[in-house]
Amino acid sequence: MSNIMSASANLLRLQHAVKQQGKRAYHDLVTFPSKKPIISQGPPGYSAVTGHVVTVFGCTGFLGRYLVSKLARQGTQVIIPYRDEDEKRHLKPMGDLGQIVPMEWDLRNESQIAECVRHSDIVFNLVGRDYATKSFDFPSVQVDGAERIAKISAQSGVPRFVHVSHLNASATSPSKLYQTKAEGEERVSAAFKGATIIRPGPLYGYEDKMLNNIAIWPIWWKLNDAKTRTRPVHVMDVAQALANLVHSPQQGRTIALPGPSTLTYEYLLDLVSSLTYHPPSSAPVIPKAVALAVAKAAQAVWWPLLSPDEVVRRYIDDDDTPADWDAVGVTPSEIEQHAIQYIRRYRSAENFSRPNVFPQRPVVSHDVIR
Template structure:
């Protein structure tokens, strides 16, 4: 089979303007691929164009809830990547329509146009039997993709970190705002993974360096509890805070109250303060790479990637949460 050079190949990236998407577009552009970023608001995705040479990166309108727009974005592509996902439901953007039906729609379009190289980005912890709607919808999306496109590759990253992340930045914001931090899932284990490493894994899958039809689990070099990670945020930002572990039963009540408050205030509550009941359910399970995936080489290391640690990246963007910014000393306050 003739393998075309990257410059002769077009890769459609659904969700190309998001947190992970911009890193994926950069990784593909550096390899020489032509990139079609399929996003809901192309007018807000102009920042992607400088990531490649002139004309190499273009943005088109697509919404996973509208099959015709998905088909138009896939038509003519040599490979497709689906990055679209949401952390909480809002309006018509719910887990079923975006992460389950949306993934199915992308796979259906790929099957229709004969696109065999499809990379579906799911999440570590995707589980059809989970009590979390988020986790079940991710698993449903995976199943639909693998049923429709046999060669599809599924990547399941743990919580991702990077300058624009919603994990370390969120806790840094909470630590700055609150003298006491109630923490659900304090002993839940996480394996934070650098967004750049995930983007590189996706690009290598497009290159053909991942085994077709397989699911890879992507985690960073360290496993830590949520409490340890929040303690680290306090250390990096130079702030001493009282962290109070919250039992899951009480956390679910807290989530219900915050969901109601967010609804009654028409969504004006800061995102950092929002905790949903479904998110609490996710915290009841560890978010780490399985022993099976490690044994079978379905990891970053199996793709030839040495994962970057949080300590190497996080201080470089959390400095803005210190009292004196980049001029702050290491002294806690």
């Protein structure tokens, strides 16, 4: 009898909880920045419904996968445009049933872009390249492609547009990547009035091209005597900042998101060496002309090991623009807090469980030389 009474009490509590979850309150209704009502429902978390529909172009990239994860975990429906069937499979389990909607697209196909954005109340453009190919060079992706997505989003009535650029975007930069990032910002702002521009610093994380490459090819990070100054930022911090913009009414501004500290490549080389217990690289510093020649020769390979523009970027200090983390409600973390997670795999078996040892941080001047 007691078991039956207990089961009945649990059933009543469950029914009450379901009724409470089904209730709506005034704070569940959002109407900015358009007149379209956005109604959230359900308990916070994976199975909630925020009422937002978001399109993330570049979702299969490094930053994109973490943004999709954070959006889907909140209960946001995410449109994930993809080019390759295999590249988007890992995104499907990130959201509840029906919340992750894959759609095939091509950067040059305007009808496919329009189909990807026509139901969305915010569009993120994370599409970019750090090296040029025969099919997609820097201008076609980061200028023409960005403008096309912004223009079609505006024509489709999308209320908000967020474009991810780079901290070092500059029309006068010697790097073609940074030049096209700056031009892309101008084109996007002209095509979509009120677009938000995000300028993150160099990203690090599990699939990064910073800590992993330093552990594998330290010789290429010794260019410029490893004195180049950088402001690395955790990819999870930037992803959280972008996810927070979904619920923020602010738009039409440029937000810089560099890492909290300015470091040299020399310090990063020491950091990786200290954490992996590998001796510091004894390879000589390669002259810039030789590095450029090697990089140009490597372009003959289908997957370039090092592009000429990347060599140029090794000699450019990160911009010293003040950070705007308060605008996105995120406190960035230092690279020492997370580095071991991503480079522990490069330790030998006998060193795998040894304690972490961090090098002493040098004093770095903030007078950045462009």
